[in-house]
Amino acid sequence: MRTVNAAQRAAKREALLDAAAQCFAERGYEATRTADICAVVGMSSGNLFHYFRTKHDVLLALVEREGTQTAAFLTELGAECGPFDALLGLLEAVCEMAADPVAGGLALEISAQAHRDEDVALRYKANDRSFRDGLAELVRAADAAGEIRTDLTPEAAATWLAALVDGVFARVEADPDFRPAEQSAVLRRLVTHLLREGGV
Amino acid sequence: MRTVNAAQRAAKREALLDAAAQCFAERGYEATRTADICAVVGMSSGNLFHYFRTKHDVLLALVEREGTQTAAFLTELGAECGPFDALLGLLEAVCEMAADPVAGGLALEISAQAHRDEDVALRYKANDRSFRDGLAELVRAADAAGEIRTDLTPEAAATWLAALVDGVFARVEADPDFRPAEQSAVLRRLVTHLLREGGV
Amino acid sequence: MRTVNAAQRAAKREALLDAAAQCFAERGYEATRTADICAVVGMSSGNLFHYFRTKHDVLLALVEREGTQTAAFLTELGAECGPFDALLGLLEAVCEMAADPVAGGLALEISAQAHRDEDVALRYKANDRSFRDGLAELVRAADAAGEIRTDLTPEAAATWLAALVDGVFARVEADPDFRPAEQSAVLRRLVTHLLREGGV
Amino acid sequence: MRTVNAAQRAAKREALLDAAAQCFAERGYEATRTADICAVVGMSSGNLFHYFRTKHDVLLALVEREGTQTAAFLTELGAECGPFDALLGLLEAVCEMAADPVAGGLALEISAQAHRDEDVALRYKANDRSFRDGLAELVRAADAAGEIRTDLTPEAAATWLAALVDGVFARVEADPDFRPAEQSAVLRRLVTHLLREGGV
């Protein structure tokens, strides 16, 4: 019995996080009312507070979930193919994500909130750290496999890969004519340059 | 004297915009109270509304001012040296700006607000458009001067230069160890690759 | 149970309208704060806005309710006795109402607001129209029953009956010694003259 | 010198009262801003307070002026012709005034404010008292001249004459089709009945 309830609870928490992701992406964290989130999952307004102590907690949980999902994605990606192909595959995936208004909007919103909220910042930076660690790991592996040749440290390479990812997300928001899918060739070229071409 | 008053008015408007920039960058637009802005310039709470009709108008004016300043900066830059050096100089400047918490935070906040506010979006995209137009113009000039060689159109090159700029801003927020000044060499290398190396 | 809630809601709406009527009559619409209305029904300040979107909506609903009640009163009156007696009975009723500070003050306030607010004016005039239509109908019926004899059209007669009603309300406000109840004889005489005596 | 200044002061006070009358009639006392009144006379906003201590004082002065003007009008009217004709002439004048939006609106606004403001009420009632006294005086004179025959006391007659005047003002506001000028025949008939026909 307790298991069933726990599973139901978890499912509802997830549903609420999904709804919150959608609302935050569309309207932003502050402009989203807790009642909006409840409405999306068809729940009564006060009920959210059985699952999260505060609206702020919803955001924190969401940021944490994003980090977990990204980490899982990175791990999965590395297992499927060689490390350099994994990195290139990641870029394709990022371009797809950036084109999705919810994913793109949420990423933007979280980074904006991180700038003004200590708690969010902590988790956001941890996520970013773990993302860059994953990238650096792939870079190291690619190097070990002889797939790449660069004088950048794996960490510096990871930093710039992350910057490119950020750049793609930002372009989608700023430029209505920017279609990430159509730009993956240039992106791939930049990455290849970063990792295969030598010296500063 | 009309002139004195008009000048005083304009000066106070500017002071309010400076204060708003600081507050928005620190706390975000929604979390900033109009009274906060007034407090920064040492003004009574209601007085802001002699200069701006609404809080929203303050934001719009700020976005517009950012656009104007960026455009002026681009123009000035192109006049001082050759076009390719201007582009590289721009990157140095961007790295400096990104390191300033107010400039960086404000840029982030504006792009976040653009995602949820039609009016801000309009001006934000116009600014971005004008920024990319300026970049494309420099690329074209550099090409005409034989300083670069690339199969990217000037517009595509400008798009990716803008993406790199966005990426630098984002990195500052996400990674406490990222020092833009220390990274300008890599950035310069990426730009050089983008503009001097050929085919996709 | 849906019914219970809907009934409770409706009851509270009515209570709020009663409270608003009292406040508007005493202090006027603009000088009444929404918190005053809430205090009268013993409600917290924000709660009013679960029942009415704005303070303005409270006023509009009140004006509409006044119209509905007056119409119902007219209908009821006509059914109880002959049409001419109904008209005379109406005057007694009006004299009673005019003596009530809330009813009198509210009538005055609504007409004052109608003068400066399009929406109120629309409903106010519709109410007045429907009141005069009801009066004209009674006049017509009295004429058909041979109870009266006048060369005024039913509409003109209704207009002047309404003017007399307005006059009584105004007198109560302007003249502290005016007791409507003591004046019904003169009023009745004026009405009788209007309806029973002939040509201009 | 002092005389000139005093006359200028008085003229400006009058101009402000005219402007206030117009604004109060159009928008109501509370909705009128002191700056609005100044704008109408082409004066800077703070300057009003050199002529009236408060906005409230403007209203009080206006009410007093209305009373003075009405009294003067009544006196003048009685001197020009016989008392009964004076009464009938008064009705024509009232119908003209009621048709004027400023005069009508102001009357309505003053009576509304009188209902919620002790000071206004005092002056408003004094004005009304003096108006009814003037009417009663005319009735008495007409009676002495054998022009009328009624069993109403002069005071009661004056009360009902005032009620008819109020009624006409109210009709103008409530009924867009009511044209006071077209209705003066009925009004005259009612007055004649009131004063020439006997007993209740």
Added chain:
DNA sequence: CATGAATGAGATTTCATTCAT
């Protein structure tokens, strides 16, 4: 006296959170 910028109290409205049912 004239100006109009500045003050600051106050009003409506919103919404996270609570809690009786």
Added chain:
DNA sequence: CATGAATGAAATCTCATTCAT
């Protein structure tokens, strides 16, 4: 646990009034 009505603090914006110039 679910509901949704109620709470009440807080934020933007208005405007009578003051006062330096």
